[in-house]
Amino acid sequence: EIVLTQSPGTLSLSPGERATLSCRASQSVSGKYLSWYQQKPGQAPRLLIFGASSRAADIPDRFSGSGSGTDFTLTISRLEPEDFAVYYCQQYGSSRWTFGQGTKVEIK
């Protein structure tokens, strides 16, 4: 089973700053199978990015995804107040899916 490790665990930033979140896989993952989600307290997750770099419907262009192989990145170019949340990466392999443990982006 492929394990996804996200870093850092917590990112303390101010609105307007750039956020860079990392997701590292224990073995190579096709970019086609890598997604990112945002989750706010008490809410269901929200799909941000699929296929490593394709934005989901209605996702602002300040969110971007990149990477290949074992290293993937979610970048939020300028943090808005509503972006402070927990972010998860997710991968697919052999008819199963796994999530990373999450990165919390908090207000500094």
Add this chain to the structure above:
Amino acid sequence: VQLVQSGAEVKKPGASVKLSCKASGYTFTSYYMHWVRQAPGQGLEWMAIINPSGGRTSYAQKLQGRVTVTRDTSTRTVYMELSSLRSEDTAVYYCARDIAVTEGEGGFDSWGQGTLVTVSS
């Protein structure tokens, strides 16, 4: 697109629970459906997938033998049954639609509101 899940459940250890997820607003048989759970204060855990068209399923290895996902195309509803419940199964359970045309090449774009299952003696 709307996914409406059944209400909260309280179960004793060793019991089973069966949750439902009713879909509307799209062609039910055209999209895979997943179940994902989240224990209190913890991350997301993928549990299972079903292809509503043919009923094919796949389950997380750690839950194999305890989880069963089925669907009723006439009512556009997906069900998830988890047996031999333990305290560690206490979690919010979500159903989620997959936008992939080819398995794996997509993401979960619509989610139910979640159902809290509490396992306690």
